[in-house]
Amino acid sequence: MPAAKLLLVEDDPALSELLEFRFENEGYDVRATADGDEALILAAEEVPDLIILDWMIEGTSGIEVCRRLRRDKTTAHVPIIMLTARENEDDRIRGLDTGADDYMTKPFSPRELLARVAAVMRRIRPALAGETIEVGDIRLDPVGHKVDRRNKALQLGPTEYRLLKFFMESPGRVFSRNQLLDGVWGTGSDIELRTVDVHIRRLRKAIEVEGTKDPIRTVRSAGYAMEAV
Amino acid sequence: MPAAKLLLVEDDPALSELLEFRFENEGYDVRATADGDEALILAAEEVPDLIILDWMIEGTSGIEVCRRLRRDKTTAHVPIIMLTARENEDDRIRGLDTGADDYMTKPFSPRELLARVAAVMRRIRPALAGETIEVGDIRLDPVGHKVDRRNKALQLGPTEYRLLKFFMESPGRVFSRNQLLDGVWGTGSDIELRTVDVHIRRLRKAIEVEGTKDPIRTVRSAGYAMEAV
DNA sequence: GGGCAATGTTACACCTTCACGACAATCATA
DNA sequence: TATGATTGTCGTGAAGGTGTAACATTGCCC
Numbered sequence: 001m002p003a004a005k006l007l008l009v010e011d012d013p014a015l016s017e018l019l020e021f022r023f024e025n026e027g028y029d030v031r032a033t034a035d036g037d038e039a040l041i042l043a044a045e046e047v048p049d050l051i052i053l054d055w056m057i058e059g060t061s062g063i064e065v066c067r068r069l070r071r072d073k074t075t076a077h078v079p080i081i082m083l084t085a086r087e088n089e090d091d092r093i094r095g096l097d098t099g100a101d102d103y104m105t106k107p108f109s110p111r112e113l114l115a116r117v118a119a120v121m122r123r124i125r126p127a128l129a130g131e132t133i134e135v136g137d138i139r140l141d142p143v144g145h146k147v148d149r150r151n152k153a154l155q156l157g158p159t160e161y162r163l164l165k166f167f168m169e170s171p172g173r174v175f176s177r178n179q180l181l182d183g184v185w186g187t188g189s190d191i192e193l194r195t196v197d198v199h200i201r202r203l204r205k206a207i208e209v210e211g212t213k214d215p216i217r218t219v220r221s222a223g224y225a226m227e228a229v
Numbered sequence: 230m231p232a233a234k235l236l237l238v239e240d241d242p243a244l245s246e247l248l249e250f251r252f253e254n255e256g257y258d259v260r261a262t263a264d265g266d267e268a269l270i271l272a273a274e275e276v277p278d279l280i281i282l283d284w285m286i287e288g289t290s291g292i293e294v295c296r297r298l299r300r301d302k303t304t305a306h307v308p309i310i311m312l313t314a315r316e317n318e319d320d321r322i323r324g325l326d327t328g329a330d331d332y333m334t335k336p337f338s339p340r341e342l343l344a345r346v347a348a349v350m351r352r353i354r355p356a357l358a359g360e361t362i363e364v365g366d367i368r369l370d371p372v373g374h375k376v377d378r379r380n381k382a383l384q385l386g387p388t389e390y391r392l393l394k395f396f397m398e399s400p401g402r403v404f405s406r407n408q409l410l411d412g413v414w415g416t417g418s419d420i421e422l423r424t425v426d427v428h429i430r431r432l433r434k435a436i437e438v439e440g441t442k443d444p445i446r447t448v449r450s451a452g453y454a455m456e457a458v
Numbered sequence: 459g460g461g462c463a464a465t466g467t468t469a470c471a472c473c474t475t476c477a478c479g480a481c482a483a484t485c486a487t488a
Numbered sequence: 489t490a491t492g493a494t495t496g497t498c499g500t501g502a503a504g505g506t507g508t509a510a511c512a513t514t515g516c517c518c
């Protein structure tokens with residue numbers, strides 16, 4: 001099960017360890033580093049779902065890390081929560097200017113940080129927050145890996161499940177085959193474009209229930225989308 | 230039910246007594262002391278489930294107590310809520326850096342402290358020590374380390390027991406093999422992923438009772454989950 | 459309707475994942 | 489120390505999932 005990936009950039013070992021523990025306890029997949037340059041490398045290696053970034057860190061400064069993350073296309077969209085020391089208002093202003101989504105001033109309660117992270121997750125990708133998604137008459141429970149339609153349990157293979165989940169996270173949106181390959185199979189997968197068609201077909205068959213319509217729309221020469229039926 | 234154990238470290242006798250009363254009233258098992266060194270001894274004697282720690286106490290200072298608790302392996306994981314005087318922001322910074330989980334500034338309402346303690350308890354121990362858990366027809370008594378199904382006592386090995394308990398604390402939830410290793414074997418255990426399969430099989434066999442269905446669901450390429458059958 | 463490109467469908471060989479049995483090492487206990 | 493229970497690892501085979509090509513069908517533009 002793909003847990004939400006967090007990148008924690010904090011150079012106080014005690015705080016870093018505490019937060020890492022708390023977040024892992026909540027089911028997040030956490031990577032931590034104290035160094036700005038290493039943070040950029042980690043973010044490039046495996047794009048996280050959210051970044052928690054301390055402003056005062058060794059190596060490249062927080063503000064610079066933030067700027068570079070925003071410049072790189074693969075990480076430009078990743079939400080950033082920054083941690084600023086005390087009431088340094090200048091930092092906050094520059095931080096938000098640079099592209100941070102939210103900030104917390106030290107000292108903060110870990111509980112509050114957890115809450116904000118959860119809020120961001122719900123906003124960005126509901127499934128990552130463990131919430132069941134509903135599109136039309138189809139319901140997907142990411143925690144239990146279960147899908148049902150009209151209260152009838154569906155049986156999906158792993159790829160079919162991932163594909164359906166990907167669609168349900170952005171209902172109505174059209175995805176090209178390349179976008180689907182990136183999102184479902186992972187960036188850098190070396191797979192024939194047409195293979196997507198086959199999995200679409202398999203998914204369609206798997207979510208077929210007596211008396212329902214096919215929720216997957218083919219958009220000719222563009223890709224596929226899922227509609228609320 | 231064997232109550233959750235609280236350690237209260239507070240040197241204002243009036244406040245200490247008030248809190249002790251309130252918490253005992255809520256069913257907690259409270260130990261109180263006004264002295265930092267004694268707190269460390271008490272914590273070592275019997276590891277509490279949560280520590281409420283005033284920052285300004287006699288003997289060893291709050292910050293030092295916190296640090297030592299975190300250093301000792303047996304108490305490193307115990308959540309700490311610290312009580313600080315309103316004005317002293319530096320303390321809060323150092324406190325959270327040192328490893329406290331949460332803080333409350335004096336004066337605070339006892340009701341709010343109770344709420345936070347309850348929240349921490351729910352997070353740390355979903356099946357609070359003593360509460361027998363029931364999932365479907367399986368009943369687990371954590372005090373007596375006993376498990377039965379349809380009133381028939383089951384015989385489990387230690388690992389099978391921990392694994393079952395882990396599942397029963399979050400019924401329906403799918404866990405990856407890595408999550409199971411972390412949760413059941415402990416973080417940093419150096420064990421083959423596939424070993425989990427074997428223990429799943431042993432657990433399945435151990436909880437097999439004539440005329441019942443297997444409550445453990447295999448989720449291909451994701452992990453395992455336990456269902457209420 | 460003809461021609462063309464895009465998509466639907468099927469079949470199949472290949473690969474991954476999991477259940478199961480066996481076994482040696484370790485631990486607990488008498 | 490001896491005995492039995494427990495534990496971690498490996499190999500094997502079966503079940504199921506995956507990617508690809510080949511062929512059928514559909515939609516579109518003229």
